[in-house]
Structure formats: C-alpha cells, structure tokens
C-alpha cells in the first residue's frame with residue numbers, strides 16, 4: 001500500500017509517498033531532506049499531535065483560558081487526554097506560558113492569561 005503525504009515540517013511542502021508492505025515501510029519517495037523523512041516515518045508508524053483546548057478559570061477576568069500540550073501526544077492517547085482536560089478547572093491568576101497541569105508526564109501549558 002502507498003500512503004501519500006504533504007510534508008508539514010517546512011514551507012516547501014514536499015509530496016511524499018511511503019510504501020508499506022506487511023506493516024513494514026519498504027520505501028520513502030519525495031523527501032528533500034532527512035527531517036521530512038523522520039516526520040513521515042513517525043506519521044506512518046506512531047503519529048503524534050500537539051493538543052489545544054480551553055479550560056475554565058475560577059476568579060479570573062475571563063471565564064476560560066486556552067491551553068496546549070508542551071509536546072506532541074500519541075494519537076491513540078488523545079481521547080484519554082481530552083477526558084482529563086474536560087475535568088480540569090483552574091484558579092486565577094493564570095500566566096501565559098505557565099504549566100497549569102501535567103498528564104502522564106506531559107505538561108499542559110496556558111497559551112493565554114486569565
């Protein structure tokens with residue numbers, strides 16, 4: 001099977017094809033550099049995403065604050081993380097860039113103050 005990607009690592013956006021046979025990567029075509037190859041191999045074998053969300057803040061000037069994970073999270077763990085974030089409630093003050101929580105060793109960082 002051939003999977004087609006547009007690389008998102010840099011603005012060139014190379015069109016990359018990854019050939020997978022019996023669950024193993026057989027060939028990668030179209031990468032102009034090793035960073036793109038690393039990214040696409042991760043996409044095929046263990047895709048990860050930085051997750052953004054909004055959580056309530058008690059006692060702040062605004063009722064909610066936006067947050068994100070400090071690092072990419074394996075896609076299969078995203079539903080569990082979203083359940084954690086749905087239960088998360090913060091107390092003001094919250095500063096931009098502050099680590100407001102930690103989940104499975106992954107920091108949750110505020111991207112807006114409240």
Ligand code: SF4
Pocket residue numbers: 007008009010011012013014030031032033034035036037
């Ligand atoms: S493969 Fe390399 S050059 Fe091409 S888009 Fe990805 S990072 Fe950029």
